[in-house]
Amino acid sequence: MRKLLPYMKKYLGYAVLSPILMILEVLADIIIPYLMSLVVDVGIENRDIDYIVKIGLVMVAVAILAIVFGVISAHCGARAGFGFASEIRKAAFTKIQTFSFANLDQFTVSSLITRLTNDCNTIGQVTMMSLRMAIRAPFLMLFALIMSATINASLARVFAISIPVTVFFIVVGIIKATPLFKEMQTRVDRVNAIIQENLTGIRVVKSFNRQDHEEKKFKERNDAFRDTALKAISLIILIMPLLNIIIYSTIIAVLWFGGQQVAAGTMGEGFIEYRQ
Numbered sequence: 001m002r003k004l005l006p007y008m009k010k011y012l013g014y015a016v017l018s019p020i021l022m023i024l025e026v027l028a029d030i031i032i033p034y035l036m037s038l039v040v041d042v043g044i045e046n047r048d049i050d051y052i053v054k055i056g057l058v059m060v061a062v063a064i065l066a067i068v069f070g071v072i073s074a075h076c077g078a079r080a081g082f083g084f085a086s087e088i089r090k091a092a093f094t095k096i097q098t099f100s101f102a103n104l105d106q107f108t109v110s111s112l113i114t115r116l117t118n119d120c121n122t123i124g125q126v127t128m129m130s131l132r133m134a135i136r137a138p139f140l141m142l143f144a145l146i147m148s149a150t151i152n153a154s155l156a157r158v159f160a161i162s163i164p165v166t167v168f169f170i171v172v173g174i175i176k177a178t179p180l181f182k183e184m185q186t187r188v189d190r191v192n193a194i195i196q197e198n199l200t201g202i203r204v205v206k207s208f209n210r211q212d213h214e215e216k217k218f219k220e221r222n223d224a225f226r227d228t229a230l231k232a233i234s235l236i237i238l239i240m241p242l243l244n245i246i247i248y249s250t251i252i253a254v255l256w257f258g259g260q261q262v263a264a265g266t267m268g269e270g271f272i273e274y275r276q
Helices: 005-046 049-097 101-105 109-151 155-200 202-207 211-264 269-275
Strands: none
Touching (some): 005 049, 049 109, 109 155, 155 202, 155 211, 202 211
C-alpha cells in the first residue's frame, strides 16, 4: 500500500471527503429512529399534535440531509476509487513500455492484460467500498452502541454477546475465503491466457482443424474458474444466514427484555423501536 498510495495524491480531496460525509450520514441514520422514539413516548403519549408535527418535520429534514450526504459520499468515493485505479493503470502501462526483453519473458501477454484491466478495476472497487462501507459499518456500530448505552445501559448488554459472535463468524469467513479469492485471480489469468492465444492464432487453429481441441482446453480452464468461484461464493452465502440468525436473535432479545422494562415502567415504548 505504501507503494500505491502516492497514486492517490491527485484524488486525495475526494478520498478525505467521502468518509467524512459517510460519518455524517451515519449520524443522521442514528438520529432518525431516536426522533421516532420521541414521537411515540412524548407526542403520542401526550396527544400533542404540534410536537408530533415538529419532530416529524425535523425527521424529514434529517432524512434529506442523510440522502444528500450519502449521494455526495458515493460520488466522491467513486471518483477517488476509480481515479486511483486509473493512475495505477497508467503507471503500470508506462512501466511495461520500459521492460527489457528479459523482463517481458517473465510475463505472459494475458497476465499483463489481466493486471491492467481486471486487477486495476478490482483495486478501484475495493478502494471505493473501503472509503464507504469500511467507514460506515464501524461508525454505525460505534454511534449505535453509544446511544444505546446512553438510553439504557442494562439493555445494551445484549450487544456484549451478539457483537463478539458476529465478529467471530466474519473473521472466520475472511480467513477461509481469502485463499479462494486469490485462486480465483489465478484462474482468471489462465482463462484470459487461453482466450488471447486462441484469438491471436484463430487462423492457424481453423487451418489445422483444431477447434475441438481448443474448446476442450478452454472448457477445462473455464470450469476450473467456475468451480473456484462457486466455492468462494458458497462460503459467503453460508455465512449470511448465520449473521441473520444473530441479528434477529438480538432483536428478539431486545424486544423481550425491553418489553419487560416497559411493563415495569422503567422504559418508554418508543425506545424499544429505536433500539432495533
